[in-house]
Amino acid sequence: xxxxxxxxxxxxxxxxxxxxxxxxxxxxxxxxxxxxxxxxxxxxxxxxxxxxxxxxxxxxxxxxxxxxxxxxxxxxxxxxxxxxxxxxxxxxxxxxxxxxxxxxxxxxxxxxxxxxxxxxxxxxxxxxxxxxxxxxxxxxxxxxxxxxxxxxxxxxxxxxxxxxxxxxxxxxxxxxxxxxxxxxxxxxxxxxxxxxxxxxxxxxxxxxxxxxxxxxxxxxxxxxxxxxxxxxxxxxxxxxxxxxxxxxxxxxxxxxxxxxxxxxxxxxxxxxxxxxxxxxxxxxxxxxxxxxxxxxxxxxxxxxxxxxxxxxxxxxxxxxxxxxxxxxxxxxxxxxxxxxxxxxxxxxxxxxxxxxxxxxxxxxxxxxxxxxxxxxxxxxxxxxxxxxxxx
Amino acid sequence: xxxxxxxxxxxxxxxxxxxxxxxxxxxxxxxxxxxxxxxxxxxxxxxxxxxxxxxxxxxxxxxxxxxxxxxxxxxxxxxxxxxxxxxxxxxxxxxxxxxxxxxxxxxxxxxxxxxxxxxxxxxxxxxxxxxxxxxxxxxxxxxxxxxxxxxxxxxxxxxxxxxxxxxxxxxxxxxxxxxxxxxxxxxxxxxxxxxxxxxxxxxxxxxxxxxxxxxxxxxxxxxxxxxxxxxxxxxxxxxxxxxxxxxxxxxxxxxxxxxxxxxxxxxxxxxx
Numbered sequence: 001x002x003x004x005x006x007x008x009x010x011x012x013x014x015x016x017x018x019x020x021x022x023x024x025x026x027x028x029x030x031x032x033x034x035x036x037x038x039x040x041x042x043x044x045x046x047x048x049x050x051x052x053x054x055x056x057x058x059x060x061x062x063x064x065x066x067x068x069x070x071x072x073x074x075x076x077x078x079x080x081x082x083x084x085x086x087x088x089x090x091x092x093x094x095x096x097x098x099x100x101x102x103x104x105x106x107x108x109x110x111x112x113x114x115x116x117x118x119x120x121x122x123x124x125x126x127x128x129x130x131x132x133x134x135x136x137x138x139x140x141x142x143x144x145x146x147x148x149x150x151x152x153x154x155x156x157x158x159x160x161x162x163x164x165x166x167x168x169x170x171x172x173x174x175x176x177x178x179x180x181x182x183x184x185x186x187x188x189x190x191x192x193x194x195x196x197x198x199x200x201x202x203x204x205x206x207x208x209x210x211x212x213x214x215x216x217x218x219x220x221x222x223x224x225x226x227x228x229x230x231x232x233x234x235x236x237x238x239x240x241x242x243x244x245x246x247x248x249x250x251x252x253x254x255x256x257x258x259x260x261x262x263x264x265x266x267x268x269x270x271x272x273x274x275x276x277x278x279x280x281x282x283x284x285x286x287x288x289x290x291x292x293x294x295x296x297x298x299x300x301x302x303x304x305x306x307x308x309x310x311x312x313x314x315x316x317x318x319x320x321x322x323x324x325x326x327x328x329x330x331x332x333x334x335x336x337x338x339x340x341x342x343x344x345x346x347x348x349x350x351x352x353x354x355x356x357x358x359x360x361x362x363x364x365x366x367x368x369x370x371x372x373x374x375x376x377x378x379x380x381x382x383x384x385x386x387x388x389x390x391x
Numbered sequence: 392x393x394x395x396x397x398x399x400x401x402x403x404x405x406x407x408x409x410x411x412x413x414x415x416x417x418x419x420x421x422x423x424x425x426x427x428x429x430x431x432x433x434x435x436x437x438x439x440x441x442x443x444x445x446x447x448x449x450x451x452x453x454x455x456x457x458x459x460x461x462x463x464x465x466x467x468x469x470x471x472x473x474x475x476x477x478x479x480x481x482x483x484x485x486x487x488x489x490x491x492x493x494x495x496x497x498x499x500x501x502x503x504x505x506x507x508x509x510x511x512x513x514x515x516x517x518x519x520x521x522x523x524x525x526x527x528x529x530x531x532x533x534x535x536x537x538x539x540x541x542x543x544x545x546x547x548x549x550x551x552x553x554x555x556x557x558x559x560x561x562x563x564x565x566x567x568x569x570x571x572x573x574x575x576x577x578x579x580x581x582x583x584x585x586x587x588x589x590x591x592x593x594x595x596x597x598x599x600x601x602x603x604x605x606x607x608x609x610x611x612x613x614x615x616x617x618x619x620x621x622x623x624x625x626x627x628x629x630x631x632x633x634x635x636x637x638x639x640x641x642x643x644x645x646x647x648x649x650x651x652x653x654x655x656x657x658x659x660x661x662x663x
Contacts, residue, residue, distance in 0.1 A: 004503075008503065012496070302481075305475065306476065307479075307501075308472075308476075309469065384443060387439055388485075
């Protein structure tokens with residue numbers, strides 16, 4: 001009974017003052033848009049930075065000791081790899097080398113700015129090699145083959161069977177290496193660039209470096225991805241690897257990407273912005289409903305004198321606050337969705353990740369949170385006010 | 392049978408810093424169904440505090456208030472809320488109607504609050520509003536009504552849920568004299584007809600012409616109860632001439648319990 005009268009009063013009031021409430025919903029919608037965008041941007045930037053690393057098959061990442069967990073500074077040699085593979089508890093390990101290159105491909109616009117991609121060298125059949133979603137995996141360590149990320153496929157229209165040319169500056173001269181696209185993989189951005197994957201020796205051959213072709217020096221690469229026999233053993237295995245292999249620092253995948261250059265700073269900046277925007281939301285909703293409440297103290301006193309209980313009055317107010325807030329969040333989310341459809345694909349925004357879900361849930365909470373003060377106030381209004389008396 | 396209202400030695404004191412202020416001083420009253428009384432007195436005489444205590448909005452410092460068998464002065468906050476909802480009808484001086492409900496919805500609100508919002512109730516609400524001359528105004532919002540119309544809506548609301556006690560706090564304060572007379576007359580008519588207890592607080596003695604008794608308060612004390620028709624009419628500024636008594640109240644009325652109800656509210660055993 002209380003509930004139905006509450007809802008009746010709440011919705012009648014909302015409807016008769018719909019202009020005013022809708023305005024607040026719109027403000028909430030704008031806040032929602034901003035918060036979801038920030039969340040999506042946070043997610044997108046994080047993914048652009050870490051996607052490849054976070055999708056690694058192996059649990060641990062081995063860096064060179066002095067590299068401070070920076071992938072590009074880390075240099076490991078084949079002897080380290082041999083040592084790593086001999087450590088008991090290691091199921092498999094794969095070397096990973098990264099660098100950045102420009103590519104040319106059939107049908108590309110000669111006027112267009114060349115786009116650079118992450119060139120990642122992996123060992124076929126070992127951790128670090130991404131699984132293809134179409135086509136074939138890389139055939140062998142020296143094959144002139146390439147697996148491309150679907151972002152690359154989208155941007156270049158390259159398909160399995162096509163040939164792309166890696167343009168690489170070696171010893172001051174531009175060298176061109178044709179590679180056959182054998183497969184397409186997904187979600188493999190690294191270092192803010194879409195990735196193309198080649199076998200490790202091919203990588204060493206084509207990557208930009210001070211001298212042309214295979215150097216005389218021993219092959220070096222950046223990191224090793226280690227897959228454990230027992231993933232639960234992570235902590236013990238980190239210690240074992242660090243003691244049995246000289247000159248390495250071992251961390252798990254999460255620590256590895258959290259230490260990517262700028263990752264933590266970027267995320268904390270975005271989180272601070274999001275936090276402040278949510279706070280503004282709480283204050284806007286709280287302020288509006290408090291003013292609204294102050295205006296109707298007399299009316300609430302009268303209702304209570306007539307016999308409306310505190311739960312009835314409070315429930316009506318909560319319904320209005322939650323309703324207004326939900327309408328705002330829904331409009332904001334839909335607006336974000338529409339806007340997202342119009343965004344070019346190279347803007348690093350992801351609206352499907354957990355951060356966006358958390359943002360929406362938090363946004364749904366700002367209404368009730370902001371309205372707490374006014375509800376407390378409403379409950380305290382004395383029915384005696386109806387007679388112009390109040391203690 | 393409707394309930395009788397009795398207050399026994401009720402006193403209300405407020406503590407203001409060091410001083411104790413007695414707003415209502417030891418008042419005993421007895422009011423009967425079908426009786427419309429005016430509670431009059433100057434500002435600060437305690438009439439509103441008195442009304443608030445009878446309404447269950449304010450608890451007395453001492454004394455008892457009984458409506459039928461229920462002792463209002465002993466009820467908890469939640470019990471009082473339910474009591475007001477079931478047993479009392481209100482007309483206030485200001486903030487009377489819910490601004491976002493139309494005329495009919497305002498009246499029906501009391502039915503909704505009491506869980507009696509049904510077809511029969513709605514029909515009664517419309518009927519009552521038509522009787523009060525608001526048949527064309529059912530879908531209007533309070534902001535679209537005149538002051539007199541608003542008070543009539545409030546009167547309909549104060550009666551629709553079949554309360555024992557109907558309380559009106561300065562119902563004519565914002566009305567011009569002609570309109571005020573009309574409102575009070577309609578009010579009196581319905582109270583008598585529906586056999587409820589009606590109490591109207593007013594500082595305007597002219598409004599007393601339609602009441603059965605005038606309870607005068609000064610400085611929190613009961614100054615006197617006027618029940619003589621001629622005296623009431625003199626008080627209300629009317630020519631003192633014989634008028635037929637309303638509902639025979641000034642002549643006393645034999646109640647079902649075998650007591651005679653006299654205009655002063657004193658009960659004496661009926662002679663058979």
